[in-house]
Amino acid sequence: MMLFIIGLGLWNEKDISMKGYETVLKADEVYVEFYTSKLCGSNLKKLKKFFKKEIVKLDRKDLEDYCDLILEKAKDKDIAILVPGDPVIATTHIALMIEAQKIGVEVKIIHASSIISAVCALTGLHSYKFGKSATISYPYKNMVSRTPIATIKDNRNINAHTLLYLDLHPKPMTINEGIKILEQVDDGFLNNCYAVGVARAGSDFPTVKCDKIKKLKKFEFGPPLHALVVLSPKLHFLEYEFLRTFASAPRSLKKFVE
Amino acid sequence: MMLFIIGLGLWNEKDISMKGYETVLKADEVYVEFYTSKLCGSNLKKLKKFFKKEIVKLDRKDLEDYCDLILEKAKDKDIAILVPGDPVIATTHIALMIEAQKIGVEVKIIHASSIISAVCALTGLHSYKFGKSATISYPYKNMVSRTPIATIKDNRNINAHTLLYLDLHPKPMTINEGIKILEQVDDGFLNNCYAVGVARAGSDFPTVKCDKIKKLKKFEFGPPLHALVVLSPKLHFLEYEFLRTFASAPRSLKKFVE
Numbered sequence: 349m350m351l352f353i354i355g356l357g358l359w360n361e362k363d364i365s366m367k368g369y370e371t372v373l374k375a376d377e378v379y380v381e382f383y384t385s386k387l388c389g390s391n392l393k394k395l396k397k398f399f400k401k402e403i404v405k406l407d408r409k410d411l412e413d414y415c416d417l418i419l420e421k422a423k424d425k426d427i428a429i430l431v432p433g434d435p436v437i438a439t440t441h442i443a444l445m446i447e448a449q450k451i452g453v454e455v456k457i458i459h460a461s462s463i464i465s466a467v468c469a470l471t472g473l474h475s476y477k478f479g480k481s482a483t484i485s486y487p488y489k490n491m492v493s494r495t496p497i498a499t500i501k502d503n504r505n506i507n508a509h510t511l512l513y514l515d516l517h518p519k520p521m522t523i524n525e526g527i528k529i530l531e532q533v534d535d536g537f538l539n540n541c542y543a544v545g546v547a548r549a550g551s552d553f554p555t556v557k558c559d560k561i562k563k564l565k566k567f568e569f570g571p572p573l574h575a576l577v578v579l580s581p582k583l584h585f586l587e588y589e590f591l592r593t594f595a596s597a598p599r600s601l602k603k604f605v606e
Numbered sequence: 607m608m609l610f611i612i613g614l615g616l617w618n619e620k621d622i623s624m625k626g627y628e629t630v631l632k633a634d635e636v637y638v639e640f641y642t643s644k645l646c647g648s649n650l651k652k653l654k655k656f657f658k659k660e661i662v663k664l665d666r667k668d669l670e671d672y673c674d675l676i677l678e679k680a681k682d683k684d685i686a687i688l689v690p691g692d693p694v695i696a697t698t699h700i701a702l703m704i705e706a707q708k709i710g711v712e713v714k715i716i717h718a719s720s721i722i723s724a725v726c727a728l729t730g731l732h733s734y735k736f737g738k739s740a741t742i743s744y745p746y747k748n749m750v751s752r753t754p755i756a757t758i759k760d761n762r763n764i765n766a767h768t769l770l771y772l773d774l775h776p777k778p779m780t781i782n783e784g785i786k787i788l789e790q791v792d793d794g795f796l797n798n799c800y801a802v803g804v805a806r807a808g809s810d811f812p813t814v815k816c817d818k819i820k821k822l823k824k825f826e827f828g829p830p831l832h833a834l835v836v837l838s839p840k841l842h843f844l845e846y847e848f849l850r851t852f853a854s855a856p857r858s859l860k861k862f863v864e
Contacts, residue, residue, distance in 0.1 A: 353727075358717055362625040365615055365719065369624055434719060436727030442844050445730070449851050457727045459616055459719030459808055461623065461692060464733065469611075469694030469715045472703070475722065476741070476757075480766050481734040499734075502764040508738050550717055586700050593707050 349376075351422040351453050353435040353444070355460025356380075358550025360389030361398040364430075368458040372399050375428035377421065381406040384431060384438035386516060388572050389551055395430070403430070411440050415447055422453045434462035463549050463575055467511055470556050471544045471577055472590025479508030484526040484576075485515045492532045500578045501537065510578040520572035523547070527565040527576070538562065542579045542604070544595055545569055558597035582606040607634075609680040609711050611693040611702070613718025614638075616808025618647030619656040622688075626716040630657050633686035635679065639664040642689060642696035644774060646830055647809055653688070661688070669698050673705055680711045692720035721807050721833055725769055728814050729802045729835055730848025737766030742784040742834075743773045750790045758836045759795065768836040778830035781805070785823040785834070796820065800837045800862070802853055803827055816855035840864040 352371050357363025364372070372378055380395060380403050396403050406429070410418070421427050435441050435457050448455045468475045482499040496512055503510045514521035521529075523545040530538060543561040547569040548554045555569050561578065581604065583591075588605045591597035610629050615621025622630075630636055638653060638661050654661050664687070668676070679685050693699050693715050706713045726733045740757040754770055761768045772779035779787075781803040788796060801819040805827040806812045813827050819836065839862065841849075846863045849855035 355719070357623055362628070363623050363717070365621050365623055366627055367620040370620070434723040434727070436730075437723060437733045439732070439844060441727075442730050442848055446844070446847055446851055456810075457724075459621070459724045459727070461613070461717035461719060462723035464723040465692040465695060465720035466715075466717045469692070469699075469717070472694075472700050474697070475695045476739040478739075479737050479761075480764065481736075483734070502766075503737075506738065506760040506764065508760075552714075586697060586704070589704055590700055593704055 349422060349425050351419065351448055351455045352426065352428040352458060353441060353455065354428055354430050354458040355434045356387050356430050356432050357460035358433065358463065358466055359548070360387065361395050363461055363550060365458060365460055368460060371458055372401065372428050372430070374426065376425035378403045378428045378430065379406050379418065380430040381411055382432065383408045383411060384440055385433045386520060386573055387432040388548065411444065415444050419448050419451055419453050422448070434460050434464070437462065437464070461550060464511070466549045467546060467575065467577060470546050470549055470554060472594060473509050473544070473577060473587055474584060477507070477509050477580055479503030479506060479510055481511040481513065483513040483515060484521065484529055486521065487529065492529055494533050496530060497533055497537065500541070504581050507580045507582050509580050512576040512578065514574050514576065520574065522572070523569050523574045523576050524565055524567070526574070527561060542601055544577045544579065544591065546575045546577065547571070548573065549575065556595045558591045558595040558601065607680060607683050609677065609706055609713045610684065610686040610716060611699060611713065612686055612688050612716040613692045614645050614688050614690050615718035616691065616721065616724055617806070618645065619653055621719055621808060623716060623718055626718060629716060630659065630686050630688070632684065634683035636661045636686045636688065637664050637676065638688040639669055640690065641666045641669060642698055643691045644778060644831055645690040646806065669702065673702050677706050677709055677711050680706070692718050692722070695720065695722070719808060722769070724807045725804060725833065725835060728804050728807055728812060730852060731767050731802070731835060731837070731845050732842060735765070735767050735838055737761030737764060737768055739769040739771065741771040741773060742779065742787055744779065745787065750787055752791050754788060755791055755795065758799070762839050765838045765840050767838050770834040770836065772832050772834065778832065780830070781827050781832045781834050782823055782825070784832070785819060800859055802835045802837065802849065804833045804835065805829070806831065807833065814853045816849045816853040816859065
């Protein structure tokens with residue numbers, strides 16, 4: 349028998365693939381986790397209704413400390429774990445796959461849409477120009493991580509964009525909060541940076557706004573999830589034109605077109 | 607009315623999302639393009655059978671030189687264009703969206719799985735550590751592009767992985783061919799690089815193999831599509847463990863774990 353890790357995609361229950369949908373219907377037991385990401389256009393109740401099946405929600409402990417309980421079941425049954433987005437972007441899933449292999453449980457991944465590629469359609473930014481990504485975390489014991497700023501600097505040095513995820517726990521961080529946190533460890537570097545904020549990717553009502561990052565701090569993006577892209581120092585003309593057309597970018601961005 | 611650009615996902619007709627499937631069924635006219643990527647587990651005939659609808663194949667000219675013909679139709683009808691992978695990774699789609707907006711046609715993107723995120727589940731490499739990507743093209747008038755090697759160097763300088771796409775035209779390039787082309791413009795830099803080759807992502811029979819890039823040149827990956835990831839100089843322990851477990855990486859890779 350087998351463990352299926354099935355991506356739910358970006359927004360709601362209909363973002364699952366046909367392959368994923370059929371696999372859920374056939375599975376002996378179905379679980380879902382909203383720990384590594386969120387499915388903001390849906391919830392456990394809607395998922396149960398959509399699949400007409402019992403679905404059990406797993407929390408961080410189930411996934412990380414007690415994953416052997418699930419894995420043992422997958423020795424005799426087909427077990428499906430639903431995860432928002434595309435699976436195995438999170439370290440949690442990588443560890444789960446390695447553990448499964450150790451005890452002889454076969455794992456199959458069923459892919460779905462992810463912010464990693466969807467951000468290109470939303471911002472018009474060229475996929476091949478995205479550099480490393482990072483997460484803006486809530487301060488821990490009043491300490492703010494310098495990793496996101498370091499990543500932006502690394503990327504801008506090679507003319508790459510930076511996709512920044514925003515912390516999900518205890519609640520999804522807004523772009524506005526994220527920028528304020530970045531500013532706490534900024535040495536003035538951000539003053540010259542433009543960025544695009546993306547809210548509700550995959551929904552019928554996304555908000556996409558490009559401006560100087562300092563100005564985005566006051567822009568109202570509406571409900572979650574939010575993500576932020578800090579632009580490369582130089583832009584392709586089509587990137588500029590797309591941002592003007594679909595993200596109300598200011599004309600001042602034009603001077604960065606190469 | 608509206609233009610829908612709908613992702614078909616990674617492998618075959620069942621990789622489309624439920625949302626995409628329903629939209630195809632409701633659309634007045636349905637097109638598909640296999641120019642910007644390929645759907646190796648399917649073809650036009652299978653798609654028609656799956657959706658029980660007429661589907662017209664578009665070539666490069668239809669998309670780039672005569673896109674206004676399609677866009678005009680979308681003024682009065684719901685038009686769906688199916689594309690392999692997740693839409694708008696290709697510049698072709700970005701230009702199409704900008705043209706649509708100019709003549710007042712609303713565009714809606716329906717996302718699907720993409721190699722950009724799927725490569726993480728296949729290789730276990732951390733998503734946030736991927737740098738810029740590049741395409742290995744067939745030589746043009748005996749000239750080989752230096753862009754892929756330059757991108758690998760840029761990325762390795764910031765300890766990032768490099769996803770390399772392989773040229774699709776006139777036929778999908780193999781990993782073996784791709785490495786041979788890279789070697790033509792290599793100054794010895796590749797001798798120290800490890801890489802992971804990925805074939806048939808999203809299918810039930812992917813091949814994933816990690817080794818020194820020079821050794822992968824002789825490895826048989828089987829049918830397309832192929833993609834290649836050149837590793838960052840330093841690896842996380844879980845990356846190493848995953849590559850050992852699922853990509854038969856050599857033990858010698860361990861010395862790069864930080």
